[in-house]
Amino acid sequence: MVRLHLAIDLQYQVGAPGADFIFNLQAAQTRQQFIVWEELLVSQAVPLASHTDPATHTRTLRLTALPGPLTVRYRATLDVTHHVADAASVMEVPVAMLPPEALIYLYPSRYCQSDCLTSQAMELFGGLPMGYGRVKAIQDWVQQQVAFESNTSNSMTSALDTLGSHEGVCRDFAHLMIAMCRALNIPARFTTAIDFGADPALGPTDFHAYVEAYIGHRWYIFDPSGTAIPMGFMRIGTGRDAADASFATIFGTVTSQAPLIDISAQTDLRNGWQYPVHRAEGLSTDAVFSWNLVNAR
Amino acid sequence: MVRLHLAIDLQYQVGAPGADFIFNLQAAQTRQQFIVWEELLVSQAVPLASHTDPATHTRTLRLTALPGPLTVRYRATLDVTHHVADAASVMEVPVAMLPPEALIYLYPSRYCQSDCLTSQAMELFGGLPMGYGRVKAIQDWVQQQVAFESNTSNSMTSALDTLGSHEGVCRDFAHLMIAMCRALNIPARFTTAIDFGADPALGPTDFHAYVEAYIGHRWYIFDPSGTAIPMGFMRIGTGRDAADASFATIFGTVTSQAPLIDISAQTDLRNGWQYPVHRAEGLSTDAVFSWNLVNAR
Amino acid sequence: MVRLHLAIDLQYQVGAPGADFIFNLQAAQTRQQFIVWEELLVSQAVPLASHTDPATHTRTLRLTALPGPLTVRYRATLDVTHHVADAASVMEVPVAMLPPEALIYLYPSRYCQSDCLTSQAMELFGGLPMGYGRVKAIQDWVQQQVAFESNTSNSMTSALDTLGSHEGVCRDFAHLMIAMCRALNIPARFTTAIDFGADPALGPTDFHAYVEAYIGHRWYIFDPSGTAIPMGFMRIGTGRDAADASFATIFGTVTSQAPLIDISAQTDLRNGWQYPVHRAEGLSTDAVFSWNLVNAR
């Protein structure tokens, strides 16, 4: 178990006549991620509407802000329980055995045009043994292909763009890896977290995007940009790609400051709280079950 | 909007070889009840498993405690937004117009044997005009019939028992009112909260049970024991009766101390935070929609 | 796999000013029960509203009938795939490992007052080895205790009543068995089907109630009235007890005729369609998964 402390501060200046905000900002409450403590403060006294997606547990917060300054302050303490598996034991799941909830993550999405990458994926990875190792090989290949460069991509940059430009940020690494997985019929999805353990030379602590691949009947975590420590990720938003899990979607004229973010891990072996480290094993914090077992006779 | 601060402290002594606990203890996160801040601390370093029911938003926490002391400490700050309606405008919903989600609350349940009360309900309330006023009349009748007496009922006491004994606690008032509503084809359900504003003479602050009736296409709040101020209720568990919404179900040999509970309201008119008061209007913090509108042509 | 053909004909005479009907009549579409063909005809040209419960797959049909005759004709062909398990290998699931979806089936309900049977259940079955065999022992005990007698019970008869009267119909056998299972912390639920293979001496083919107990991480089928062949059951309604799964709930003045029902199995070994027979193994057509695996580390 890992105990994480998170602080996010967002600052906006809202222009007339006001603006609508849709945030996917709060930590997800799941069976493997327990929210011990949490606080959300919004500087304007406006109604807050919340919604939790039953399938992904992504929490959406919507508000309509008045003109003027708006700050959103979020604090949380979380206990994350990792499923740890010997990578060699994690098999790919044949399409015939996938749970229905995983099927949508086989299909192409806005930033992960897997349908355009089928031949390339087969050429590069079709000959590898199926399993965790093949997904890891895709991750390594993405890391070799793409250089981490801030401000080289924008909200319209897709996996195909990144494949051409060979540069991007975590979001772009994730999109390319997801597209390659799906092109091989491996369900893959986009998850947001904070970049725990990132090299300070890369800049201040920020929102991070990582990949989950459905193998071994669980969602295993991959960090294709390689900039952070996966054991220190806590789940915020989960979806098909960045279109589903943006931390803030804004409708209106708003100027934003860079988010101020801090994340730390608390160690206490007596309580079972480990410090997040890089691990060679497969890590997972989510599973779905259903179809795969029912036709057994 | 009402801002509430809640503190719950539970203390147990767990016997060998340990015990399983299922709690329905945390405030529900709903579209009208926003959790600003929350903390849950469990004294033993055991895994915590959580589940939120998608239909009722009731949050279940399960843990297996080791022998020895166990304390559970919960703190929360909530903003509750009330739908306030002129009671005269709130109609009953004919069965043909009920949303499917409300149908189960028409049926009898363990402690609300509405099927045995049909004639009595028709005799007492069948002649009244349908609407909020009729449900209010049921509430008033329950209050007249039953005297609030601690320790007169137990976990097996049902609406039929209370109808005979004429005494009980909030749970029993709620069960009898729910059974009467259902006997008249008015969906009714059991909700738990803290008894905000209760007369200190009734004892220390405690878990409270109230009733929600589905009228006017919303769930309207009723407090048949009349001991507290409904505007100060925050939703914890929601279900058919006490069987669904017990704050703690324990499997094993455990001795419990009385819960230590505190609830307060913070007033700040600049922020729109009102002080909870008794109101003549109908109050609701939940709605469901679906069937009722679809056959319109 | 078993292929079943089902025919149900219902006839009503509706009095003025009309009546509302809520039916749970159609076969459930589940991962192990596939509807090959289906037809539902209602004699009156009134709108039909349908709803499928996402948790149980029970299909609800609601309509408002005009005064006069009303007939409902349902035909279906289904392929049911059974999970067959060696009874000795099916363990009980400790409360700490139950999926959240199964928890509500631990709690007492209207007709299954398990909370009143705890001591008796422990006395009778507490000493038996836990597992399929213990649940089978409860089934056998119910069969010994209760004599199948038509018209000895009504819609208000509960497990406690049956325990006293020692007579009842399939519904009553099921309620008593469910209550005993829950009293031992074994989740149990009420399911409706048609009594495939029932002795014609018991009367014409009719709606049947059977029990499902959550053991071995599946819902296993038990037929405590012993009047039919479980392999020939197709799932209609699933719930806590008869309150949830009545085939028709009627609001208004209506006279009913006895349902005309026919069910048959089609055998074709080339297609894998077996004839339903009594089997010594455990049979299951539903499973849920979730909590039970997530805390594994």
Added chain:
Amino acid sequence: MVRLHLAIDLQYQVGAPGADFIFNLQAAQTRQQFIVWEELLVSQAVPLASHTDPATHTRTLRLTALPGPLTVRYRATLDVTHHVADAASVMEVPVAMLPPEALIYLYPSRYCQSDCLTSQAMELFGGLPMGYGRVKAIQDWVQQQVAFESNTSNSMTSALDTLGSHEGVCRDFAHLMIAMCRALNIPARFTTAIDFGADPALGPTDFHAYVEAYIGHRWYIFDPSGTAIPMGFMRIGTGRDAADASFATIFGTVTSQAPLIDISAQTDLRNGWQYPVHRAEGLSTDAVFSWNLVNAR
């Protein structure tokens, strides 16, 4: 109400070593689309796994076929109830009032890159009065821009491609219209049906794609290719774009024949069954409700 009869026949030749099929083929069972009668026959005796998405009601059928011929035969009779609204009365829904279930249909998807069309959408339609009329104007514009030409697009063709090529099939018209709607913050989604009433000169009856826009707190139907009669559409699959609602996704080496499809409407005014005609009013067969009402105080 419209009564429709549907027949679909699919024929495949499956190569070694077999193939997995995921079909979204069966009519959706919704509150406004009632399946009176239905039959699905698969020529190979293989297990069929089914899943119904609780949010969209799309029904997924999965099977693993053996090498050799495979035929899938589907027949259904449906009653579709239309919500008919005076177009002038149907307003757009501000983002602040959208139900959470509609939000995902604001975001760009694989074939509907709305994020790339913002300026163009504002330029073309930003000045029009908001409401049904504006969505209709988008539909008319798409119809003017794009020529219906078979075999001019493929499974990788997106809205941006169609905007450039000015030709496509119904799928492409739908994608372009959806992208334009989303670029204006109008939720829009992709729905499949059969092209009822299509000009026989366009070829044999086929699967059709149409658009639903969330306005006036309902999903209103638009047919941007203008080739069919919307009152005669029955819902099959619903999703973000063609990636979600393909009638068949095939994994393996398979040769397909063109689907054989027939659809007809049965008229009987005594039963309330109208013949589908072109209508000037807005038509809708689905609604969602939630957030939009809850903050009323």
